[in-house]
Amino acid sequence: xxxxxxxxxxxxxxxxxxxxxxxxxxxxxxxxxxxxxxxxxxxxxxxxxxxxxxxxxxxxxxxxxxxxxxxxxxxxxxxxxxxxxxxxxxxxxxxxxxxxxxxxxxxxxxxxxxxxxxxxxxxxxxxxxxxxxxxxxxxxxxxxxxxxxxxxxxxxxxxxxxxxxxxxxxxxxxx
Amino acid sequence: xxxxxxxxxxxxxxxxxxxxxxxxxxxxxxxxxxxxxxxxxxxxxxxxxxxxxxxxxxxxxxxxxxxxxxxxxxxxxxxxxxxxxxxxxxxxxxxxxxxxxxxxxxxxxxxxxxxxxxxxxxxxxxxxxxxxxxxxxxxxxxxxxxxxxxxxxxxxxxxxxxxxxxxxxxxxxxxxxxxxxxxxxxxxxxxxxxxxxxxxxxxxxxxxxxxxxxxxxxxxxxxxxxxxxxxxxxxxxxxxxxxxxxxxxxxxxxxxxx
Numbered sequence: 001x002x003x004x005x006x007x008x009x010x011x012x013x014x015x016x017x018x019x020x021x022x023x024x025x026x027x028x029x030x031x032x033x034x035x036x037x038x039x040x041x042x043x044x045x046x047x048x049x050x051x052x053x054x055x056x057x058x059x060x061x062x063x064x065x066x067x068x069x070x071x072x073x074x075x076x077x078x079x080x081x082x083x084x085x086x087x088x089x090x091x092x093x094x095x096x097x098x099x100x101x102x103x104x105x106x107x108x109x110x111x112x113x114x115x116x117x118x119x120x121x122x123x124x125x126x127x128x129x130x131x132x133x134x135x136x137x138x139x140x141x142x143x144x145x146x147x148x149x150x151x152x153x154x155x156x157x158x159x160x161x162x163x164x165x166x167x168x169x170x171x172x173x174x175x
Numbered sequence: 176x177x178x179x180x181x182x183x184x185x186x187x188x189x190x191x192x193x194x195x196x197x198x199x200x201x202x203x204x205x206x207x208x209x210x211x212x213x214x215x216x217x218x219x220x221x222x223x224x225x226x227x228x229x230x231x232x233x234x235x236x237x238x239x240x241x242x243x244x245x246x247x248x249x250x251x252x253x254x255x256x257x258x259x260x261x262x263x264x265x266x267x268x269x270x271x272x273x274x275x276x277x278x279x280x281x282x283x284x285x286x287x288x289x290x291x292x293x294x295x296x297x298x299x300x301x302x303x304x305x306x307x308x309x310x311x312x313x314x315x316x317x318x319x320x321x322x323x324x325x326x327x328x329x330x331x332x333x334x335x336x337x338x339x340x341x342x343x344x345x346x347x348x349x350x351x352x353x354x355x356x357x358x359x360x361x362x363x364x365x366x367x368x369x370x371x372x373x374x375x376x377x378x379x380x381x382x383x384x385x386x387x388x389x390x391x392x393x394x395x396x397x398x399x400x401x402x403x404x405x406x407x408x409x410x411x412x413x414x415x416x417x418x419x420x421x422x423x424x425x426x427x428x429x430x431x432x433x
Contacts, residue, residue, distance in 0.1 A: 058316035156288040
């Protein structure tokens, strides 16, 4: 594989993920809460997501696997459709972001800046405010931007306590 | 505000890259390789008890290709387990079916916890998502990449591993339960993402039981196949890329296969 090929591989999927995350990063409103119907997720749970990213008329399916704790910790693994991990990010109860795992496709800086913010926009308790994020129905979120949209559905919720070490930033693989 | 502007510019730049550079067919090869490997490949042969590495795997590969050459079609149900140890002790699972009809038709359908159909042949690929009570055809980005993945899946199903040796080193190990084919990407960059892929077959090579893909570290994906039916005459519309036949109708035909 040439350097150009590697760069393209990184760039394409990075771009897709970047698009997915950029909306939350572009208009943060930390002090306000998102106005939308109350969600029904339990505080302690494993959650599986299916998302379709649309950009310039083309659509890209993505998967997300999330562990969330009653104390406010969030741990998200983002994969492409066939399971390849693109990012593993932790937001601890204090709101600090830790990149637990990165990939050639999604580098630590991008995960910290965009993936984590997107995560907080939809799944934090309470979520960060963003007028571009709507919830048309329970467990269904839409992020609409001028240049892209993200249609995210929570497809499985498994309530149950999550071990504290899931949210321990010291248990980290090398980015 | 400066941070926000940077974010917006970065996103716009990425969009341009996403849609301008992907026209380079040669470069898509890498992406398709990564996805192909991620679908099928795994490590861990050495850790399994009683496994004996076959010094010369070629006779087994030839035998596999010979046996698979007579298979005109196959229907498989699968459970896909995604093991992310840092996130959960138990795997995240999904269920689905895989259908292959020679010479080149493939249908990969996830039925739970979400519904999605991926259809491919040598000429084109299509994906459908079940939303709001109906199937929606996606206007897929990077269709060439998925098409290549599907083509390689067809080669695998036909036992044509020789066709893959340009990109992978293939080795074989056996024990009383499995014959395990291990494919290791030759390219170091691809290998750094996904070290290897295992295909676990019955000892007589009559059926594929599992495919395991190990990533670096402790994460891996396992696809467990069951209820394999060969020689199915799939009903019209099974591989229709405009309006695929509902799975229930296909299963009815499969259940009546001789």
